[in-house]
Amino acid sequence: LAKITQPISMDSYEGQEVNITCSHNNIATNDYITWYQQFPSQGPRFIIQGYKTKVTNEVASLFIPADRKSSTLSLPRVSLSDTAVYYCLVGDHTGGFKTIFGAGTRLFVKA
Amino acid sequence: GAVVSQHPSWVICKSGTSVKIECRSLDFQATTMFWYRQFPKQSLMLMATSNEGSKATYEQGVEKDKFLINHASLTLSTLTVTSAHPEDSSFYICSARSTGKGNNEQFFGPGTRLTVL
Numbered sequence: 727l728a729k730i731t732q733p734i735s736m737d738s739y740e741g742q743e744v745n746i747t748c749s750h751n752n753i754a755t756n757d758y759i760t761w762y763q764q765f766p767s768q769g770p771r772f773i774i775q776g777y778k779t780k781v782t783n784e785v786a787s788l789f790i791p792a793d794r795k796s797s798t799l800s801l802p803r804v805s806l807s808d809t810a811v812y813y814c815l816v817g818d819h820t821g822g823f824k825t826i827f828g829a830g831t832r833l834f835v836k837a
Numbered sequence: 838g839a840v841v842s843q844h845p846s847w848v849i850c851k852s853g854t855s856v857k858i859e860c861r862s863l864d865f866q867a868t869t870m871f872w873y874r875q876f877p878k879q880s881l882m883l884m885a886t887s888n889e890g891s892k893a894t895y896e897q898g899v900e901k902d903k904f905l906i907n908h909a910s911l912t913l914s915t916l917t918v919t920s921a922h923p924e925d926s927s928f929y930i931c932s933a934r935s936t937g938k939g940n941n942e943q944f945f946g947p948g949t950r951l952t953v954l
Contacts, residue, residue, distance in 0.1 A: 762945075769841075769930045769945035770881070813880070825871065825932070825943055827881040 730828035732814050737834050744801045746831050748814030751795045759790060759797045762813045764830070770813060774799065801833075809835045839865045841933050843946035850921055851954055857917045858949045860931030866911040867933035871943070872904075875928040887914045921953045 731749040738744045750759070758777050762770035774781055776788040776797070787800040801808060811830040840863040850856050860870055868889045873881040885906055886894045893906035905917040914933075918925055932945040 760942075767928065767948065767950065769843075769932070769948045771945070772942060775942065826883055827873075829880050 730814055730816060732812075732828060732831045734829060735832040735834065737836065738804055739836050740805055741803050744804050744808075744833060744835075746799045746801075746812055746814075746833070747796055748799070749796050750814070750816045753794050753816050757794075757816045759788065759794075760815045760817070760825075761786070761788065761799045762815065762827075764811045764813065770827075773812070804833075804835045806835050806837060809833060839863075839933075839935050839942075839944045841931065841944045841946040843929075843931055843949050845949060846947060847950040847952075849952045849954065852922050853920055855917055855919045856921055856951060857915055858929055858931075858951075860914045860916070860933070860946055862912045862933040862935075862944070865933075865935045865944075867914075867935060868911060869934045870908060870914040871932045871934075872906060872914070872916050873930045873932070875930060875948075881930060884916075918951065921951070923953045926951055926953045 729752060758775055760775040761773040763773050764770040774783055774786045774788045776790050778790050781788045789798045811832050813827050813830040815825055817825055842861045842863055844859045848856055870887040872884045874884050875881045883896050884899045884904060887906045887908040889908045889911050895901045903919055908914040928948050928950050930945055930948045932943045934943050
């Protein structure tokens with residue numbers, strides 16, 4: 727399984743763009759990169775997933791360089807409600823894939 | 838999107854009793870479901886992988902006789918915490934993988950807060 731490293735915590739202000747970088751040096755060829763968001767006492771919520779280059783959806787963008795050894799989750803114009811823990815996960819989505827969570831990044835958005 | 842439910846959302850029980858937690862995929866079939874445990878201020882810890890119609894695969898250090906998992910149908914998996922003790926108090930979360938979707942995305946339930954007195 728790929729070893730995941732991401733910052734333990736980050737602070738930001740409302741309206742700013744937040745970028746959270748995740749390091750996964752030993753990512754395998756079949757591995758995808760997935761980000762989840764979790765609020766206290768709730769289950770994780772899927773944010774975005776990608777394999778390479780850039781992926782964008784209605785809530786975030788995911789930037790993956792050519793070597794795929796890292797990825798960056800970009801949250802545009804965060805609000806107070808974006809205060810949560812963000813988990814970067816790397817895993818093979820073929821048979822037998824299981825999701826192992828790292829420590830996550832605790833994002834705190836201030837007014 | 839796909840919805841996963843858990844029941845109950847919270848439960849308080851006496852030490853020594855058993856508690857069953859249900860995990861249901863409401864609008865899709867899930868051949869694989871996962872059970873996690875999360876202690877305060879910590880990340881989710883995978884306990885076991887539940888496959889429909891077969892025995893669950895437990896992670897190292899998780900007692901299979903204490904945490905009984907049954908995945909009897911494509912939409913339901915249950916976790917039974919047997920002879921619960923205060924140290925079993927935790928937030929239990931299940932997830933289900935939708936095999937019908939392209940990227941095998943996992944959908945998480947809302948969690949069950951177990952408090953053992």
